[in-house]
Amino acid sequence: MSTTTIGGHTLTVDDEGFLTDPTEWSEEVAAALAEQIGVTLESEHWAILGFLRAEHARTGETPTLRRVSTGMQIPVKRLFELFPVKPAKKMAYVAGLPKPRGCV
């Protein structure tokens, strides 16, 4: 466990850089994390982040891409456009959550 400073926020992260304490997350932190990975947050991104955090709080698990797609009625293709190349991991990162554990 280590800390890193992003956008003036000191954050507790794992070896890869994912936040390990969901309470350190805020909208300002999300914007700073998104900037690090080249994503500009618009309303669709924010809705997805809200869904991820709510599901994680409810179930203790980060939702998979499939879960986000079915739960929010957003086509997977759109998720790849919003968070390019590795959408499941990128959205988890910006939402301040661990990588999803599920296979699908």
Added chain:
Amino acid sequence: MTTDIGPGTAPLVPSFDTPATGRKLAIICSKGSLDMAYPGLILANAALGEGVEVHLFFTFWGFDIINRKHMADLKFTPLGNPATHMPQGLGGLPGMTAMATHQMRKAIADLDVPDVPDFLEQITGSGGHLWACRMSADMQHLTEDDLYDGVEAIISASDFIEMTEGAQLLFI
């Protein structure tokens, strides 16, 4: 133990886009039973989620996975499969395949994993490529009209080999 990476050092950020290896995965799906369809679909989906270029080639019995007529109705049988840990004689009883298929479908759905047609849609939506085997199409007298919409074309084995040059390959 806590290591502080203070200001002045680069922030620790997961490396999502690097390295740009141009990694490619080719998956040959040659089996048409429910339990043999899923491994290829799950691995294809996982690879796409990691930014890998994925091509699936459906051949022989695997053609059922993209055959509109059968794709939503793939079956699982315990007959001849010792990994079900059932007495083999039971597998041949009437209704056993239907029951085993029903149970497997339920177990898959309980994990929020899509059925075969939805899974193909998710794979193509994620940028995966679906190809049908020319010889299998000819043997079964099928054309592109009989196949799932997302199948890009019916191609020969040599076309597939050529297109997947440098790819890692899975034969299922």
